[in-house]
Amino acid sequence: MHISLGRAALVLAALTATATADELAPPGTTAPSPLSVADAPPPAPVRGPRLQLALTGDLRLTHLDGAAGRFVDDAMAYGWRVAQARPLYGLGVDAHYLWTPIVDVGARVGYLTQDYAAGVDPADRMGIAWTTVAASARLRWAQGRPFIPEPRLDLGLARQTWTVHGQDDQATRSFVRVGVDWRLGTRTAGVMLAVAYTLTDHPAVDGPAPPVGGLDLAIGPYLRR
């Protein structure tokens, strides 16, 4: 008898621990609870970084510009002693907004310079300086994954300073830059490698116009935040 009372106490304790008062009460004798349990919301999508900033060292192989051969011929015809379509070099800064659908939009500014010809006096040079600003769109088909080339298009304007015999002549030029970007790094930092081709408008010059288009190579660090 003593053992039976103990078992009965254990069963009662188990029931009260796993059942609510509503479940134990007879039907129709309790009021409904004001709390109701809903399904858990789906997890919020994880958004990647919002902005990307890249600083690149730039090299443009101008001998691949369609006007390069003519420039050398014209420069020699006008009496320059040495003329070459030499590579422009300089720096560029990229900024892109990444939370747009499919396409990253941004801007790029850059500066490129080079001497293209020398006269009888070696210090007498023909040089070009290009200061550029461009709107940029990059197809985001890599979906944040690195090491996948992403096509890119830049449309821009350049302030061209053309120096001959130490005197500057300035003009505004337009250009289109088409190529791909590689992000070699993590989601937040790494190295950006870009290969592109730049097409420029034709200058209204009856003489040796230095070629400023060509194949672009750019490399430098990027940050994503």
Place this chain on the structure above:
Amino acid sequence: MLRLAILAIAPMLTATGCLLPPDNDVLQFEDDFEACDLCGWSLNGDVRRVTTYHPAEHAMALAPGARAATSLGIVRNAAESSWESDDGNWVELSTDCVGPGALELIPDGNGRLIVAVTLDDRARAPFARHWLNFPPLDPAVEHQFSMLTLTTETLPCQVDNLQIRISGGLYAY
């Protein structure tokens, strides 16, 4: 990809590392018409300094029948050895008149020579570089050149980066 980029860039940098200094070891006279407005030239007819493809780039423009002259002080020494050449002397210029024109050496009456260039004005053409060789010069004799003249006949011509190169009797090109 990085290896490809390096392979593409390296030959370019090697080939175009710097502009080579010009070879001016035989340059005896040069005028690019940039320093002043045809100073040093005596003009006969309509001769002007004009701007060409850049605000800093100028040329001499000669109207039909015009003549421009400038004095020279060039001496070509007599040869010091028997193998020296009678060649390797020329006038070099850029012009928009077709063809190199003609060059004569005319005695000036004082034992010296006038270098007389008549521009080839059969037609106009895009600017081009032309070379006019001197006639053979006796290497055993000293030659002095006192004047350079440029003449047009029927068409206007522009001339730029005018040079005279004299070998000095030591070199042949």
